[in-house]
């Protein structure tokens with residue numbers, strides 16, 4: 001209860017690292033509820049979804065940035081701008097590298113970009129997925145990571161087993177400035193519900209489809225209306241945008257079976273998120289080359 005020893009801290013953190021490094025899973029483990037989107041497909045995190053870690057001594061707001069790409073399209077450029085502006089705004093950055101994969105050019109590219117940050121933003125090196133490697137391999141990876149750039153701290157973690165998740169939180173919290181709660185307690189995310197719902201649908205639509213499809217899908221929630229005379233049912237109408245008619249067929253599947261499946265899976269997740277029953281209507285729209293069209297990008301929220 002001594003005032004000076006337990007000053008409350010608050011601020012922002014974000015995780016960076018190449019696709020599949022485990023950033024979203026770590027965010028979820030820290031926050032304790034599924035808010036960011038995980039998928040075994042690389043680069044599916046489009047929006048800066050924030051999860052909030054509430055503790056007695058601190059409030060840590062985790063911003064989940066999209067992956068950094070070498071930009072090839074207007075969308076790629078926008079995403080990279082979003083990454084850089086996010087880095088500049090946070091109090092601490094965590095660079096994630098999986099324990100079971102060699103550090104490569106992708107990691108070095110990101111480290112070099114991070115190196116351009118002002119020295120005031122500390123970068124913590126995080127070796128993820130330690131459950132997939134032996135202790136020796138983890139130690140080796142920590143040493144290898146140390147060579148890549150100068151870190152304020154290094155921590156190994158497994159978001160899956162929970163090993164050191166608390167330590168990651170402690171280290172990140174340690175880099176935050178002293179300050180009051182920025183968000184009221186109990187609020188897990190400040191992302192509008194509709195964006196989360198669109199992401200859940202996108203995640204369901206991507207499951208099991210070819211590698212080139214992820215960049216061609218976008219989802220918008222057109223309508224979200226509580227059913228009249230019922231307080232336990234919400235009608236949601238969403239559009240899945242694809243670039244080409246052939247991709248429409250992939251999402252739809254044989255006799256629409258796949259889309260039905262996507263709807264069923266997404267509905268379950270949305271019901272868990274909202275805590276009510278959901279009637280979900282999905283439609284597919286072909287929006288040609290939407291990734292290259294600024295007007296359409298704006299409509300889709302980029």
Ligand SMILES: Nc1nc2c(ncn2[C@@H]2O[C@H](COP(=O)(O)OP(=O)(O)OP(=O)(O)O)[C@@H](O)[C@H]2O)c(=O)[nH]1
Nearest residue numbers: 019020021022023024025039042043129158159160
């Ligand atoms: N065994 C194990 N698998 C993990 C762990 N963390 C993440 N994974 C898996 O690794 C894959 C990628 O994890 P994500 O959290 O989606 O990775 P990401 O860095 O957010 O990926 P992008 O959004 O594509 O940038 C998923 O299949 C996870 O289940 C971990 O601690 N242990």
